[in-house]
Amino acid sequence: MAEQFGFKVLATDGKARRGEVSMPRGTIRTPAFMPVGTAGTVKAMYLDQVRALGSDIILGNTYHLMLRPGAERVARLGGLHEFARWPHPILTDSGGFQVMSLAKLRKLNENGVTFRSHIDGAAYEMSPERSIEIQGLLGSDIQMQLDECVALPGEEKDIERAMELSLRWAERCKTAFGDQPGRAMFGIVQGGDKRHLRVRSAQALKAMELKGYAVGGLAVGEPQAVMLDMLEATCPELPADKPRYLMGVGTPDDILKSVARGIDMFDCVMPTRAGRHGLAYTRRGKVNLRNARHADDPRPLDEESNCPAARDYSRAYLHHLVRSQEALGAMLLTWNNLAYYQSLMGQIRDAIEAGAFVERAALISQEWARGDIPAL
Amino acid sequence: MAEQFGFKVLATDGKARRGEVSMPRGTIRTPAFMPVGTAGTVKAMYLDQVRALGSDIILGNTYHLMLRPGAERVARLGGLHEFARWPHPILTDSGGFQVMSLAKLRKLNENGVTFRSHIDGAAYEMSPERSIEIQGLLGSDIQMQLDECVALPGEEKDIERAMELSLRWAERCKTAFGDQPGRAMFGIVQGGDKRHLRVRSAQALKAMELKGYAVGGLAVGEPQAVMLDMLEATCPELPADKPRYLMGVGTPDDILKSVARGIDMFDCVMPTRAGRHGLAYTRRGKVNLRNARHADDPRPLDEESNCPAARDYSRAYLHHLVRSQEALGAMLLTWNNLAYYQSLMGQIRDAIEAGAFVERAALISQEWARGDIPAL
Numbered sequence: 238m239a240e241q242f243g244f245k246v247l248a249t250d251g252k253a254r255r256g257e258v259s260m261p262r263g264t265i266r267t268p269a270f271m272p273v274g275t276a277g278t279v280k281a282m283y284l285d286q287v288r289a290l291g292s293d294i295i296l297g298n299t300y301h302l303m304l305r306p307g308a309e310r311v312a313r314l315g316g317l318h319e320f321a322r323w324p325h326p327i328l329t330d331s332g333g334f335q336v337m338s339l340a341k342l343r344k345l346n347e348n349g350v351t352f353r354s355h356i357d358g359a360a361y362e363m364s365p366e367r368s369i370e371i372q373g374l375l376g377s378d379i380q381m382q383l384d385e386c387v388a389l390p391g392e393e394k395d396i397e398r399a400m401e402l403s404l405r406w407a408e409r410c411k412t413a414f415g416d417q418p419g420r421a422m423f424g425i426v427q428g429g430d431k432r433h434l435r436v437r438s439a440q441a442l443k444a445m446e447l448k449g450y451a452v453g454g455l456a457v458g459e460p461q462a463v464m465l466d467m468l469e470a471t472c473p474e475l476p477a478d479k480p481r482y483l484m485g486v487g488t489p490d491d492i493l494k495s496v497a498r499g500i501d502m503f504d505c506v507m508p509t510r511a512g513r514h515g516l517a518y519t520r521r522g523k524v525n526l527r528n529a530r531h532a533d534d535p536r537p538l539d540e541e542s543n544c545p546a547a548r549d550y551s552r553a554y555l556h557h558l559v560r561s562q563e564a565l566g567a568m569l570l571t572w573n574n575l576a577y578y579q580s581l582m583g584q585i586r587d588a589i590e591a592g593a594f595v596e597r598a599a600l601i602s603q604e605w606a607r608g609d610i611p612a613l
Numbered sequence: 614m615a616e617q618f619g620f621k622v623l624a625t626d627g628k629a630r631r632g633e634v635s636m637p638r639g640t641i642r643t644p645a646f647m648p649v650g651t652a653g654t655v656k657a658m659y660l661d662q663v664r665a666l667g668s669d670i671i672l673g674n675t676y677h678l679m680l681r682p683g684a685e686r687v688a689r690l691g692g693l694h695e696f697a698r699w700p701h702p703i704l705t706d707s708g709g710f711q712v713m714s715l716a717k718l719r720k721l722n723e724n725g726v727t728f729r730s731h732i733d734g735a736a737y738e739m740s741p742e743r744s745i746e747i748q749g750l751l752g753s754d755i756q757m758q759l760d761e762c763v764a765l766p767g768e769e770k771d772i773e774r775a776m777e778l779s780l781r782w783a784e785r786c787k788t789a790f791g792d793q794p795g796r797a798m799f800g801i802v803q804g805g806d807k808r809h810l811r812v813r814s815a816q817a818l819k820a821m822e823l824k825g826y827a828v829g830g831l832a833v834g835e836p837q838a839v840m841l842d843m844l845e846a847t848c849p850e851l852p853a854d855k856p857r858y859l860m861g862v863g864t865p866d867d868i869l870k871s872v873a874r875g876i877d878m879f880d881c882v883m884p885t886r887a888g889r890h891g892l893a894y895t896r897r898g899k900v901n902l903r904n905a906r907h908a909d910d911p912r913p914l915d916e917e918s919n920c921p922a923a924r925d926y927s928r929a930y931l932h933h934l935v936r937s938q939e940a941l942g943a944m945l946l947t948w949n950n951l952a953y954y955q956s957l958m959g960q961i962r963d964a965i966e967a968g969a970f971v972e973r974a975a976l977i978s979q980e981w982a983r984g985d986i987p988a989l
């Protein structure tokens with residue numbers, strides 16, 4: 238295991254990069270998908286399963302964990318790795334995004350944000366320094382700066398103000414994080430759907446010489462083409478020798494197209510959330526198990542999959558579990574979905590190494606376009 | 614594997630019996646606990662886990678399965694074993710108990726019962742013949758007669774009428790079941806809390822020469838002493854060479870005391886339901902993980918357990934999962950609870966074989982009475 242946090246690019250294919258993020262707790266093969274473990278658990282999964290699917294890192298949500306069970310409590314219990322029994326790398330977000338989307342009575346100023354918990358109404362303050370302190374208490378390996386993320390579409394002056402504020406907060410987070418050789422603090426590029434603001438944000442963050450860079454404020458309602466355009470404007474401004482993380486993205490197609498533009502890391506609730514709503518990701522696109530067409534279908538989701546959830550259980554059984562709101566339905570579909578996402582990442586990594594990313598991406602897309610196997 | 618359904622007593626210790634129920638799909642070591650798989654799934658568990666805990670048989674609920682996904686559909690899909698991926702023995706109840714507790718607009722007469730589904734209001738008829746037909750469609754290895762179960766306390770004339778009706782239905786079920794060498798149809802002793810009615814019911818069923826006998830209509834609100842008194846009246850009237858199944862029972866203490874009175878098989882939702890409500894069964898009694906005393910406790914539920922759920926996760930983490938209503942909380946506590954129940958059954962079987970049942974039961978009870986480990 239590496240003693241210091243580091244990143245190296247092992248191969249490139251066009252703008253797509255095959256790399257490794259290394260740190261004392263392990264190595265992340267990139268492009269990487271990070272399953273979301275909001276409250277110290279990847280919903281409806283044993284973490285042993287998550288690991289066995291090829292997950293090198295999971296994400297924890299600072300907002301949820303600071304409210305319950307509380308960052309100081311997690312620290313007393315030995316940190317999030319020990320608490321949740323995940324000894325491998327963990328990335329935590331800053332908490333800012335969910336303060337904005339979930340908390341009540343939010344007030345934001347230069348210093349930070351005050352809010353009330355959506356669980357019990359308790360008052361909290363979150364500054365750049367407190368966000369880093371909390372992420373340190375959790376024991377996070379990759380910590381994110383506090384930023385302000387503006388919904389799209391938005392007014393340019395609001396987007397610019399939030400981007401500039403996020404840059405000042407990045408400086409404060411860098412200072413608060415200090416010198417921790419085995420861990421990293423990533424800055425977050427903001428700038429909404431404005432190329433010139435994205436460029437200015439990326440250049441300013443690059444000048445701070447951080448250990449990694451995220452692209453934030455995307456996948457917040459804008460068309461995919463806008464997101465990809467922002468990546469095309471942003472990635473060339475970021476240093477080539479540092480990892481690039483696209484936050485909260487996305488669909489398998491988003492991932493494929495973002496890798497093609499130079500992104501290394503992803504996280505998204507889609508595979509886990511969809512699994513709790515009867516939706517399965519497969520080689521041949523998304524399958525809605527609630528649909529009556531599956532009620533009498535003895536075939537599995539994907540007989541060629543290595544995942545037991547995809548290969549061994551009939552669609553009829555999965556349909557029954559989903560319709561009956563049985564826990565096992567969410568357990569099996571989440572398992573299937575994370576297996577699919579991690580298998581997609583493995584294919585992407587192999588293709589980049591082989592210098593065949595464009596061809597492989599085209600084949601993968603063609604298979605999605607074929608759609609699900611015909612109904613019986 | 615046995616070609617024919619059979620039962621043999623391997624050892625006795627007082628009235629406690631160590632036996633084996635054998636059939637083409639496998640052998641059930643008795644005394645046995647049957648996890649409840651209501652709708653073709655033991656809630657919040659993979660069936661592989663249920664098996665690995667030492668479960669030789671699970672129970673399916675005919676009422677739930679006939680409504681959804683439907684008995685004919687399960688039959689088309691290869692039967693319940695294939696549908697749920699459980700190739701081992703399955704016992705199904707008759708559906709009658711849940712018609713009475715869950716269905717709407719129930720009307721009971723000599724022929725059977727008509728009712729409407731609690732799910733969608735659809736009308737159904739259930740006769741003794743239809744119950745056996747449905748259980749056959751499901752592919753059940755041990756099928757139960759349709760009976761009428763009266764709530765306690767009840768009027769003697771109602772209890773007697775229901776008992777007599779249940780005897781007539783037992784004859785009809787026996788005829789409907791016919792000759793199926795690899796499977797069994799069990800009769801059900803009724804008679805409420807009246808010893809003489811229990812004796813009359815048991816004697817009449819014995820005369821029918823069935824392959825097994827259940828004791829029904831207990832654990833429906835009466836004190837434990839009444840239940841045990843009914844077992845003392847009933848078991849001596851049943852043939853010694855046939856298995857005896859106490860339906861819907863019970864707590865670990867109920868099981869210990871019922872084994873001492875000659876019962877061989879049990880089923881109960883307690884371990885699975887409790888697991889979804891934050892309650893853990895342990896060597897040292899029941900533990901409520903919702904309780905704030907566990908919030909900072911790094912100790913596992915039971916460091917001496919072989920079950921990872923009991924041994925490897927901190928009480929603080931389990932408390933957090935329960936409070937956060939995370940699926941993993943139900944998954945881990947159900948796992949712990951079924952592990953505890955099956956370990957209890959294993960201890961009971963070993964003790965009977967060793968001729969030390971009374972002593973072992975006393976030790977087990979003493980350990981429950983010690984209560985949980987002191988709070989930190």
